[in-house]
Amino acid sequence: MGKADMTDALLAVHAEVLNGMKASPRHFEKFAVLTAEEDFPGTDLGEETFRARLVEEALTGGPLFTLWSRSLTAWDFAEESPWALATAPRTDERRTAAYDRLRFGADLRKVLDAAIPVAHTAGATVIAKEHTPWYTAERASARSFYWRAYESKLRDKGWSEASIAGLDEASRAVVERLCDPEQRAVRQAKGLVVGYVQSGKTANFTGVIAKALDAGYRLVIVLGGTLNLLRAQTQRRLDMELIGQENILRGADPTDLDSLVGIDYVGDDTDWPQFVQHGGRPSAQRAFDIERLTTREKDYKSLDQGIRTLEFEKREPTLPLHDPANLHHAAARVMVVKKNKLVLEKLVKDLKQVHGVLGELPALIIDDESDQASVNTSNPEKWQKGATERTAINKLISQLLQLLPRAQYIGYTATPFANVFVDPGDAQDIFPSDFLISLPRPEGYMGVQDFHDLDSTLKGAERTVANSQQKAHVRGIRSGTGDRLQEAMDSFVVTGALKLFRADRGIPDGPFRHHTMLVHQSVRTNDHAELALRINSMWHQAGYTSTEGHARLAALWAADFAPVSSARAADLPNPVSYDELRPYVSRARQLIGAGGNAVVIVNGDTDKYFEQLDLDFDRTPHVWKILVGGTKLSRGFTVEGLTVTYYRRTARQADTLMQMGRWFGFRPGYRDLVRLYIGREEQLTKKTTVDLYEAFEAICQDEELFRQQLAQYAELVDGKPQVTPSQVPPLVGQHLPWIKPSARNKMFNAELVEVRSPGKPIEPAAYPTDSASLRRNTERWRPLLEAFSSQRTPVAYPAGPTGASRTFPALTASVSHAELLSVLSGLEWAREGIFRPHLRYLAQLDGRLATVDDWLLIAPQAVQDDRVEASVLGSVPLSLARRSRQEGKSSFSRIAGVEHKKAALQMIEVAALESDRSPVVGARTGVALIYPVVEGTEEADVRAAVSRGNADPAKVVMAFTLIPPKSAIDSSRRLVRFQAKDSRNEDDAIVSATSVE
Structure with missing residues (x-):
C-alpha cells in the first residue's frame, strides 16, 4: 500500500x-x-x-x-x-x-x-418554568434531517465548529422548552429569546425551526418584519439555508424552463447554486417535504382552496395528526408573513375555514422583532371593565394562538423590556410565561464592549488606540468644534480603499461586497432631504481626484487609520504609505458615486418605496453608498458592510435608542476600520443637552446588567428555578433618568422584596435632596465616622489583564455587622423603599441567613492638587468626593470609583479562596466603600460646603457601596424574592409571587 x-x-x-x-x-x-x-x-x-x-x-x-x-x-x-x-x-x-x-x-x-483550542464561551442563559423533558439527545439525533442540512450549510459558509456547536446548544435550549408535538394533551408554551442588536438572531431561529420541524411541528409561521423587504430577506434566508432546492422546485426540472415558470430564485438569483441541496425530495429519503405558503416575492395571500392547502394526509386516519404514526410522514407548511394587519387578517380568515385538523396540528409561531408592533400598547385606563382592548397586530396574534391550540409562540428581540413588561395574567397575550432565554454574545461580534471602555481603570492620558476601544473606534462630535461630517465622509472613502487593498492581497472579498456609511440625525423626512442634498454637494466638492483632496485623505489615513490598523490588525494587509493606497481611493470613489449619486435616502413607509431604492443587499452585487435616514434605518433593516456611522439623533426610550445601534454587528476583515462619529453634546430639549455616547453606554450597561442578573438567577436550586419569567421585570434597571427601559404603556408594576448579593456590590443612588434629611443621615453615620484614624493605608487594585497592581490611599476602620446595620436601618432615602430589598437581606446576616462578623470601612482619599478635605461631625479629615445627580432626578449616576470597586471585589474574592495569598479581610468580613459626597463637579461647589475645615452635614451626602462576603448566603442559595401586581388578582394592590421562605 x-x-x-x-x-x-x-x-x-x-x-x-x-x-x-x-x-x-x-x-x-x-x-x-x-x-x-x-x-x-x-x-x-x-x-x-x-x-x-x-x-x-x-x-x-x-x-x-x-x-x-x-x-x-x-x-x-x-x-x-x-x-x-x-x-x-x-x-x-x-x-x-x-x-x-x-x-x-x-x-x-x-x-x-x-x-483545536477549547472554546471558552458562555452558553445560553435560561429562565424557565419547570417542564417535562422530552427533547432528549437520542430523539434529536434520531430525527435530524433538516438540522443536519442546516448544519452543513453553515460549514459551507465558513462557520467554525465551535460556532456551530454553540448554535446547536442554544437552539436546543429553545426547542426543549416547547411542548412535545407528539403529546396528547393540548398545551401552548410562550417564550422570549433575547439576542444582541444585529447579532445573528435569524441563525438561531432558523436552527430552532429546523429542529422543531424534525421533531414533528408541521406548521411554522414566521412574523418577519413590517416591510416586505425585511420579510423577503427572511424568506430567502430560510429558503437558501434550510428549505432547499428540492422543496422549492417541488419536482420541477431545473433544466426545463417551461416547468420553472412561477418558481423564484431559479434564473434570477446568482446564489441559487449555493441553496441547500438535499440530494432528492426529502420524502423519498424517509424524511418529509416542506411546502412553502409564501415566496420571496409573495407574502401570504388568501388561499383559493384554504382547506386543501392546510389539509394533512394521515397514514392512520383513525389516529390524530399528532400521533407519531401520522406526524412524521406528513409534509410541513412554512410561511413568512409581514406583521401587517391586512396580511394577518387573511391568514386568520383562512384558518377559521379549516376545521378539525387545527386542534391536532403542532404549530410554531416565530415573532421576529417581537417588541415591535406585537406588544399591546392600548391604555388600560380606557378599557371597559372586564374587557381587554388590543392593538391590531397584538389582537391578530392572539387570534392565531386561539385558532391553533397546539401552537408555540417564540418572540425574538435584542431589546426585551417591552416583552417582559407584558401582563403575565393575560393568558391570551404574548407574555413569555414559560421561558426567557438570553443568547450568548457570539464570536466575532462587535458590540458595546468594542466601542466603550467599560470598567477601564486607565486614566485618559494612558489610553491609546491599542488599549482603548473609544480611542480606536469613536470620534466625538462636540459643539463649537465643527460637525466633522466631511471627515466622516473622508473616512468612508479611505476605508473603502483599504477594503479594496486587502481584497487584492488575498483577503476574501465576501465581507467587502457591500460598503456603507450611515447618517442618522433626525426623524423628520424633510431633514433627511436637506441633509442628503448637503452631503451630495459635499461629495462633489470634496476633490477626491485633486491634489488637495488626496493630501486631506493622506493626513487622515496617517493620523487615524494607520495607527489603529497597526495596533489592532497587524495580521491583515495594510499599506505602508498613502501612495500605496492611492490607486484604491480612485476605485472606491467610483464605486460610491456609481449611478451619479453617492447618497440614498431611506425613510419611506411603503414596500414600493424600498423596492425602488435598490437596497436589497442579497440580490444587489455591490452596494457602496451613504445612507441617510431615521427610524427606518433603526429597526430590522440590516445595513450590510456598515463601516462608518454618523449619529446625532436622541431618543427617550432605551429600546428605541438601542435599536439604532446599527454599528453593532459582524465586521470580518475590517473591525479595525469601523468608525463611529457620535454626538457628545446634543439637544434633548430646549434646556437639556445630552451626551449620546454616554447614553448608549448607559443603556448598554442596563442591558448587560439585565443579562448578568438573568445568568445569576438561572442556576437551579434543588432542581427548581429560582425565578420564573413572570418575576423578571423587577430585574430591569435604568442608568439614566431621561431614558426609560421602554414606553410607559408597555410596563406594569412589580416590586422587588429582597435582593441577596453575596460577593456582589450594593450601590444605592437615590439619596435625599433636602438639607434636613441630609443632616439627619450624616448624624446617623457619626459613630462609624469616629472609627476612622488619620493613618492612610495603601489599597491595591488590579490595573489590567496583565495582573499588575496599583494602589490608592484610603482611611480604614473595622466595625461590627450590628454597628453598620444600625446606621443603615435609620437612613432616609429620596424614594421610599428603594433600599428596603437590600436592607432585608443585610438584616439576615446576623446568623439567620448567614453570619457576617464585621465590615472593613474604606474611605478613599484623593491625591490630586485640587482635592478638598474636611472633618465631618468631628471625624478625622476626609476627602470630599464630587458627584452630580442625574438631571431632574435624585439619583447619582455613580458612586464608587472603578479602581475602588475593583479593590474591594478583589479582597472579597481572595477571602473566599483557599489560597496562599494573604487575605486583607476574613471570609466573614464585608467591605464598605464610604464617600462623603458634595454635589457638583467644580472645586467651588465642594469648597462652598466647607467652613474652617469642617463640612456642613446638611450639604454632605454620606454615600456608600457595600460588598458582602461570598459566604453571606444560606444553603438554599436563593438570591431574590418578589412581590408583583398581576391582573389575575386585581383586587390586591400587591400580591405575593413565589415564596422563598
Whole structure:
C-alpha cells in the first residue's frame, strides 16, 4: 500500500472510530486497532504519525483536522453526561475528561489543544418554568434531517465548529422548552429569546425551526418584519439555508424552463447554486417535504382552496395528526408573513375555514422583532371593565394562538423590556410565561464592549488606540468644534480603499461586497432631504481626484487609520504609505458615486418605496453608498458592510435608542476600520443637552446588567428555578433618568422584596435632596465616622489583564455587622423603599441567613492638587468626593470609583479562596466603600460646603457601596424574592409571587 493510500486509510480509520463515539469518547487506540485489522490492515496508527498529520492540516483545515475538530468540539459542548464526570461544558476540565476517556498522552494533548483550542464561551442563559423533558439527545439525533442540512450549510459558509456547536446548544435550549408535538394533551408554551442588536438572531431561529420541524411541528409561521423587504430577506434566508432546492422546485426540472415558470430564485438569483441541496425530495429519503405558503416575492395571500392547502394526509386516519404514526410522514407548511394587519387578517380568515385538523396540528409561531408592533400598547385606563382592548397586530396574534391550540409562540428581540413588561395574567397575550432565554454574545461580534471602555481603570492620558476601544473606534462630535461630517465622509472613502487593498492581497472579498456609511440625525423626512442634498454637494466638492483632496485623505489615513490598523490588525494587509493606497481611493470613489449619486435616502413607509431604492443587499452585487435616514434605518433593516456611522439623533426610550445601534454587528476583515462619529453634546430639549455616547453606554450597561442578573438567577436550586419569567421585570434597571427601559404603556408594576448579593456590590443612588434629611443621615453615620484614624493605608487594585497592581490611599476602620446595620436601618432615602430589598437581606446576616462578623470601612482619599478635605461631625479629615445627580432626578449616576470597586471585589474574592495569598479581610468580613459626597463637579461647589475645615452635614451626602462576603448566603442559595401586581388578582394592590421562605 503506497503512502497516499496509507494516508487515506488513516483518515478512514479515524472517521469510522469517531463515528462510533458520538455519544461519548472511549479508548481510541483500542477501537482504532480493531478497525484497522478488519478493514485497513497495515495502517500506521502510531501517535507520532497522527500528531504530524494534525500539525500539517491545522494550517490548511485538512480532513483529519476537520474530523477531530468536529468531534472534540461536540464533546466540549455536550450537556452533562456520565462520562464527563460532572465537568462543565466548554472548559479545560471537560476537555481533559475527554482526553482521559480517549487515553491520550501528554504530547498528543498539547498538539490537539494548540490546533483545536477549547472554546471558552458562555452558553445560553435560561429562565424557565419547570417542564417535562422530552427533547432528549437520542430523539434529536434520531430525527435530524433538516438540522443536519442546516448544519452543513453553515460549514459551507465558513462557520467554525465551535460556532456551530454553540448554535446547536442554544437552539436546543429553545426547542426543549416547547411542548412535545407528539403529546396528547393540548398545551401552548410562550417564550422570549433575547439576542444582541444585529447579532445573528435569524441563525438561531432558523436552527430552532429546523429542529422543531424534525421533531414533528408541521406548521411554522414566521412574523418577519413590517416591510416586505425585511420579510423577503427572511424568506430567502430560510429558503437558501434550510428549505432547499428540492422543496422549492417541488419536482420541477431545473433544466426545463417551461416547468420553472412561477418558481423564484431559479434564473434570477446568482446564489441559487449555493441553496441547500438535499440530494432528492426529502420524502423519498424517509424524511418529509416542506411546502412553502409564501415566496420571496409573495407574502401570504388568501388561499383559493384554504382547506386543501392546510389539509394533512394521515397514514392512520383513525389516529390524530399528532400521533407519531401520522406526524412524521406528513409534509410541513412554512410561511413568512409581514406583521401587517391586512396580511394577518387573511391568514386568520383562512384558518377559521379549516376545521378539525387545527386542534391536532403542532404549530410554531416565530415573532421576529417581537417588541415591535406585537406588544399591546392600548391604555388600560380606557378599557371597559372586564374587557381587554388590543392593538391590531397584538389582537391578530392572539387570534392565531386561539385558532391553533397546539401552537408555540417564540418572540425574538435584542431589546426585551417591552416583552417582559407584558401582563403575565393575560393568558391570551404574548407574555413569555414559560421561558426567557438570553443568547450568548457570539464570536466575532462587535458590540458595546468594542466601542466603550467599560470598567477601564486607565486614566485618559494612558489610553491609546491599542488599549482603548473609544480611542480606536469613536470620534466625538462636540459643539463649537465643527460637525466633522466631511471627515466622516473622508473616512468612508479611505476605508473603502483599504477594503479594496486587502481584497487584492488575498483577503476574501465576501465581507467587502457591500460598503456603507450611515447618517442618522433626525426623524423628520424633510431633514433627511436637506441633509442628503448637503452631503451630495459635499461629495462633489470634496476633490477626491485633486491634489488637495488626496493630501486631506493622506493626513487622515496617517493620523487615524494607520495607527489603529497597526495596533489592532497587524495580521491583515495594510499599506505602508498613502501612495500605496492611492490607486484604491480612485476605485472606491467610483464605486460610491456609481449611478451619479453617492447618497440614498431611506425613510419611506411603503414596500414600493424600498423596492425602488435598490437596497436589497442579497440580490444587489455591490452596494457602496451613504445612507441617510431615521427610524427606518433603526429597526430590522440590516445595513450590510456598515463601516462608518454618523449619529446625532436622541431618543427617550432605551429600546428605541438601542435599536439604532446599527454599528453593532459582524465586521470580518475590517473591525479595525469601523468608525463611529457620535454626538457628545446634543439637544434633548430646549434646556437639556445630552451626551449620546454616554447614553448608549448607559443603556448598554442596563442591558448587560439585565443579562448578568438573568445568568445569576438561572442556576437551579434543588432542581427548581429560582425565578420564573413572570418575576423578571423587577430585574430591569435604568442608568439614566431621561431614558426609560421602554414606553410607559408597555410596563406594569412589580416590586422587588429582597435582593441577596453575596460577593456582589450594593450601590444605592437615590439619596435625599433636602438639607434636613441630609443632616439627619450624616448624624446617623457619626459613630462609624469616629472609627476612622488619620493613618492612610495603601489599597491595591488590579490595573489590567496583565495582573499588575496599583494602589490608592484610603482611611480604614473595622466595625461590627450590628454597628453598620444600625446606621443603615435609620437612613432616609429620596424614594421610599428603594433600599428596603437590600436592607432585608443585610438584616439576615446576623446568623439567620448567614453570619457576617464585621465590615472593613474604606474611605478613599484623593491625591490630586485640587482635592478638598474636611472633618465631618468631628471625624478625622476626609476627602470630599464630587458627584452630580442625574438631571431632574435624585439619583447619582455613580458612586464608587472603578479602581475602588475593583479593590474591594478583589479582597472579597481572595477571602473566599483557599489560597496562599494573604487575605486583607476574613471570609466573614464585608467591605464598605464610604464617600462623603458634595454635589457638583467644580472645586467651588465642594469648597462652598466647607467652613474652617469642617463640612456642613446638611450639604454632605454620606454615600456608600457595600460588598458582602461570598459566604453571606444560606444553603438554599436563593438570591431574590418578589412581590408583583398581576391582573389575575386585581383586587390586591400587591400580591405575593413565589415564596422563598
